[in-house]
Structure formats: structure tokens, C-alpha cells
Amino acid sequence: MLHANATANQKRVAFRAGLNSGTLQRFPGAFNPLTAKLIERQGFEGIYVSGAVLSAELALPDIGLTTITEVAGRSQQLSRVTALPALVDADTGFGEPMNAARTVQLLEDAGVAGLHLEDQVNPKRCGHLDGKDVVARDDAVRRIKAAVAARRDPDFVVAARTDAAGVHGLDDAIDRAKAYADAGADLIFPEAMRGPADFERMRAAVDVPILANMTEFGKSELIDAKTLNSLGVNIVIYPVTLLRLAMEAAANGLRVISEDGTQESLLDRMQHRRDLYDLLDYSGYNAFDENIFNFRV
Structure with missing residues (x-):
């Protein structure tokens, strides 16, 4: 009633435990607090706060037009109503490394369990659009290091997303994933993987948990949860599914x-x-x- 009873730290601890459980963690995208409650009732392990969904709710394209204030406010509304951990799409961190650091602290205050930062240029593009570009690897590493240094709760999960596969190819995405893990990222989000073989190569390359984005109508093959689990994927998101259905x-x-x-x-x-x-x-x-x-x- 009113608020979920679980504390923010309890949700973060649960998120980390789930990532290391050996069981695929399923995070559908919640497009409002009511759907967050429904996701919990249906037995999923967490909720995802999609930047594409937040943009769409505002009748805006997903091209970096939303602000950290809007994202943090919506994230707080969603995390308030459920005991499930929430993972938030924080785009590029909304600016330079110092902005990424502030983004981490604002989302900590919002009560979510973690965020992911991507290596696209700012302003970003939807990960399944053509014409996107990525920053130099060293610049992306600085974003991750700033985010990791800024968190006050060590259980808060900092995930690194790389869009390099769709720009420079899978080899570059793997090299970046290794560098981001070395920079302190707790979770790697390789965007626009084409199919199981790509996930197999990414899983073999990094020791930290990895995420699969099963978004519809994009560049990735839709892979079922059982197969993802067998590939060693730790978490899957369904970012826009519920909004599209609704x-x-x-x-x-x-x-x-x-x-x-x-x-x-x-x-x-x-x-x-x-x-x-x-x-x-x-x-x-x-x-x-x-x-x-x-x-x-």
C-alpha cells in the first residue's frame, strides 16, 4: 500500500543475487506504475525503465530529447510501487562524465537498483536505428569510471551498454565490453546482437553478467528465455513490449x-x-x- 516495503538497498542486493544465480532474470519494461505492479504480480524478477518508452509516452522520438529530471522522476514513480529491482536506461549519462556521475546519484535517490550507460555519441539514437555512432572507447571508459566512482551504495549496479556491434562490428563490441568490465561495470549490455552466436562470443569474452535486449521489430532475433539461459545470458529485457501491446x-x-x-x-x-x-x-x-x-x- 502506498509504497513497497522493500528498501532500495534490499532491491539492489536482490538484483545482484539474481544476476549471479545462474537463472535468467526477466525484466519487462513498465510504462507506468500500474504495469510495474502487474509485472510483479505475474512473477517476473524485475522491471525495466526504457528510455524509448519514456520518450514515446511524451510523444517524442528516442533521439536523446528527454532529460535526467524526467527519467529520475519516472523511475522513482515506478520503483516506489514494487518490491522488484528496477534497471533504468540512462542513455549516455546526459552529458560528459561528470553528468554521468550525477545521473548515478539522482537514480540512487530515486530508489532504483541500477542503470546502464551507453557508448553512443550524445545525443544518442535508438539502438536499433541506422545512422548511430559511438564515442572513442577511452571516452566511454571515462563515463563508466565516473559512474562507478560516484555511487554511494556499493550494491547499486552500473551496467555498460555498447552499440559498437551495429557500427564497427562484433569484434569491436567485444573489445569494448572487456574494457568496460575492467573499468568497473557490473553488467555488460551488448546492443543489437543478431542471434545466439553473437551472445556465445560475448559470453566467452567477459566474466561479468551480460544482458539480452529482446525488443520487437529490431535488428536482433527474438530468442526464447530457455535458450538465453542456456547461452549464459544473465538478464533479458523486454523494453517496449507492454507499451506496444497496450x-x-x-x-x-x-x-x-x-x-x-x-x-x-x-x-x-x-x-x-x-x-x-x-x-x-x-x-x-x-x-x-x-x-x-x-x-x-
């Missing part, structure tokens, strides 16, 4: 209302009021202190 359902629903003049035929496709109230824990709020405030549903 937007398609909303578009279809609006079309029906426009054509039929009523939503009657859509009722069996809707979340029932009782299920929404259960997810929101109306009964818990009602029982909190009936002597002060009470309502009927």
Missing part, C-alpha cells in the same frame, strides 16, 4: 467505438473493474484505518 489494443478499441458508437463489443477484452481494484489494493487502503477514513467499492 497501444495496439487502444487503437483497436477506439476504432470500434468510432465505428459502432459503443464499447459494448469490447468488454471481454478489458480488464474488469474488480481486477483493477484488486491490483490497486483498494481493500488494503480501506482497512488501513477505518476510524479515520472509509469508503465502499
Whole structure:
């Protein structure tokens, strides 16, 4: 009720334990706090805060237009309602290494379990768009080192994302992944891997946990969780899946209302009021202190 009972540090400890458990950690992207609660109820291990989703919610393309203030605010709203750890897309750190350091501390304050910083030039592009570019490896290493040095909670996870595979090829991505791990990154996020063979090579190259991005309609083959686990991948994100499902359902629903003049035929496709109230824990709020405030549903 109101806030999840787990502390930020407890979530970070759980995240690290999950990464080292030998079991694939599944982090669907939550596009609002309500979906974060639904992800937890469905038994997933964590939630992902996608930069592409946050941009889309603001009706903006994912080209580096959002600010750290917007990302931190949304991250706090999402992490507040669930005991699950949250991993946040922090783009390039919103500037130079000092900005990356400040980004870490703001997201620590937001209560999330970790973030990932990428090696694209600033402003960045969606990792599955053409025309992106990456900074020099040494510049990216400075970002990671600044982020690691800035964290106050040693359990906060700093992940390094490399977009080099789509720019210079997999060999460069592997070289960068090694350098980022040496710089202190706890987790490597190799973006736009083409298929299992790429993950196999990345897994063999680095000793720290690795992440798979299973986003739809992109450059990566969609690989099932069992196969990812067998490849030695530690965490998989589904960043935009729930938003895409919701937007398609909303578009279809609006079309029906426009054509039929009523939503009657859509009722069996809707979340029932009782299920929404259960997810929101109306009964818990009602029982909190009936002597002060009470309502009927």
C-alpha cells in the first residue's frame, strides 16, 4: 500500500543475487506504475525503465530529447510501487562524465537498483536505428569510471551498454565490453546482437553478467528465455513490449467505438473493474484505518 516495503538497498542486493544465480532474470519494461505492479504480480524478477518508452509516452522520438529530471522522476514513480529491482536506461549519462556521475546519484535517490550507460555519441539514437555512432572507447571508459566512482551504495549496479556491434562490428563490441568490465561495470549490455552466436562470443569474452535486449521489430532475433539461459545470458529485457501491446489494443478499441458508437463489443477484452481494484489494493487502503477514513467499492 502506498509504497513497497522493500528498501532500495534490499532491491539492489536482490538484483545482484539474481544476476549471479545462474537463472535468467526477466525484466519487462513498465510504462507506468500500474504495469510495474502487474509485472510483479505475474512473477517476473524485475522491471525495466526504457528510455524509448519514456520518450514515446511524451510523444517524442528516442533521439536523446528527454532529460535526467524526467527519467529520475519516472523511475522513482515506478520503483516506489514494487518490491522488484528496477534497471533504468540512462542513455549516455546526459552529458560528459561528470553528468554521468550525477545521473548515478539522482537514480540512487530515486530508489532504483541500477542503470546502464551507453557508448553512443550524445545525443544518442535508438539502438536499433541506422545512422548511430559511438564515442572513442577511452571516452566511454571515462563515463563508466565516473559512474562507478560516484555511487554511494556499493550494491547499486552500473551496467555498460555498447552499440559498437551495429557500427564497427562484433569484434569491436567485444573489445569494448572487456574494457568496460575492467573499468568497473557490473553488467555488460551488448546492443543489437543478431542471434545466439553473437551472445556465445560475448559470453566467452567477459566474466561479468551480460544482458539480452529482446525488443520487437529490431535488428536482433527474438530468442526464447530457455535458450538465453542456456547461452549464459544473465538478464533479458523486454523494453517496449507492454507499451506496444497496450497501444495496439487502444487503437483497436477506439476504432470500434468510432465505428459502432459503443464499447459494448469490447468488454471481454478489458480488464474488469474488480481486477483493477484488486491490483490497486483498494481493500488494503480501506482497512488501513477505518476510524479515520472509509469508503465502499
